[in-house]
Amino acid sequence: MSAALSKRLLDEYAAARESLPAAVVDPARRQEAIQALAAGGFPTTRDENWRYTNLRPLERARLAPVAAPSSAPNLPPGLARFARYAFVDGAFVPALSAPEEQAGLTVRRQPGALPPLSTLPEARLALLNEAFATDTAAIHVSAAGGEPARVELIFVALGGAETGTSYPRVQINLDPSSHLILVERHVSADGGASFVNSSVNVDLGRGAHLTHYRLQQAGARATWLDTLSAVLGADARYALLAVNTGALSARSTTHVRMAGPGAELALSVAALGDRQQVQDNFALVEHVAPRARTEQTFRGIASGRARVAFNGKIAVGEAASGTDSRQSLRGLLAGPEAEIDVRPQLEIYTDDVRCSHGATAGKLDDNMLFYLLSRGLSAEVARRLLKWAFLEDVVSKIEIPDLRRHIEHELAGQMADAASLKELL
């Protein structure tokens, strides 16, 4: 980190600290985070696991949080049977929210016990969130309800980077055997160059089940940085599905710790980059207990001059015998100047494991293309259709029909300015 940025970080923090709510993150923890960040520095593209991230906006952005929003944006319609909580520039806005009583569900703005600060170098942008966070969506689910709880969190970035950073912050605690379906969306109210740095912590008790959909639909000029850390207890199940289409520069760091025996993770990511977009994804899954399973699926498409990357690392510790992990990472290069990088990494310290991985990056299949042309489809429609099909391995896993339809339209819109693909939906 440049000395200037380091100094600015400390100065901005010093100026803002008095106004930062102690109930969200207590001052001692904020101080600890800012010191850890100042000591370790922001990541740079020289760091192997950050080399695709565009970190230049950090140099320019105001790091202190955006002041309370002045206007209320229009939000996309909510999902049926989901309790909605809306945040604008990181702050909860009751008027835009539609909470709903659900058995076993508690959503508060004060977190419970927080996990220790992460020391993972890839998770260090979460420290920035710890230091500056202005609000929290703290979701707790007990097993009281037979039905799964349903929550939608929508984060809207309103201001430009010059007005400050927005810090979405989510904490999810699932009691043993409880079940939550969570939709987390990130959007921008307009085309402003907003700067977002979100942090999500997930703690799943024994046998708990979280289905978590994450939609990154930030505006075309936005910088979107994100860190998600999850810990899975014994037999917990976590289905995490992310669709990243927005922002000019996006980086998502996912760190999942399979702490309990028999835990299951299904991590599915679809990323779409066009024009000058950067979609960088890093996922580390640590197996530290026996018999846990991980399934990672990535489908990324880079068009225009976009760069799309997925770096998926699976670390299997000595105690993690019987680990079963599968990685299927595929990238599609859809432009002569686009760049795609899919990288599976395995680090195994025990013998009794089954780990498989497949990673491919390539262009559209000429035979498939010709087949579609020979049926009269235009080259443009044929290409779009094949790109569409490419993402299907991720999109087909979306179990909420309304949400799936929304995402399909979003993807179709992203891939096509003509309506030709939409009519196929």
Next chain:
Amino acid sequence: MLKIENLRVRVDGKEILQGLTLTIPTGEVHAVMGPNGSGKSTLANVLAGRPGYEVTAGSVSFDGRDLLALAPEERARNGVFLGFQYPVEIPGVNNVYLLKAAVNAARKHRGLEEVDAFEFLTLVKEKMRLMRMEDSMLSRGVNEGFSGGEKKRNEILQMLVLEPRLAILDETDSGLDIDALKVVAHGVNTLRSAERSLVLVTHYQRLLDYIVPDHVHVLVKGRIARSGDKSLALELEKRGYDWVSGEAA
């Protein structure tokens, strides 16, 4: 309808078609037979416009137009259909999407409205019954996980739905058992009409027991070595391709 004159085609720098001349009048069924490597599939592919086939000489006119000047999708919209020897699997693009997109592309070309979704589905299901295909295949990915026979039946289904003016079926009989062959042949026969021409590219005479051609041509070393009526196919079956190859040499 189709007039091929002195056609020379290179693939990977090697001349495969070496001055092929063939005329297919409207309403007729022609079989093109020949040994391996004689250029049968090259002929089928070059007519459909597959990239990688370099035409160095000759001409192909289709309804009086220069077929070779048209892009593959334009050929399709003008009524040329290729039944693939090896239909590709396209997971994620479902069969009914493709059929509908294909039909609408052709209709748009003719200045017609898009098909009514309900009527279209009814029509497709009717054709599927003809091809003895399960309805569930409609919602599956194009040819995804289909057996060899199912893929070939799917090709014919597409042909039945698209109703081309000229269909070129490239070894549609290969990999089919006798029951599937009969189903496929029946499907093809329902499309025979005075306005439509068919080119059957095949190794074996067997297909021609079920789809009886008006003319049979034998392709040897990239040229038509012999033409005749359906009895030529039977004679070939008896005497082998060496008979014609020997004469051509």
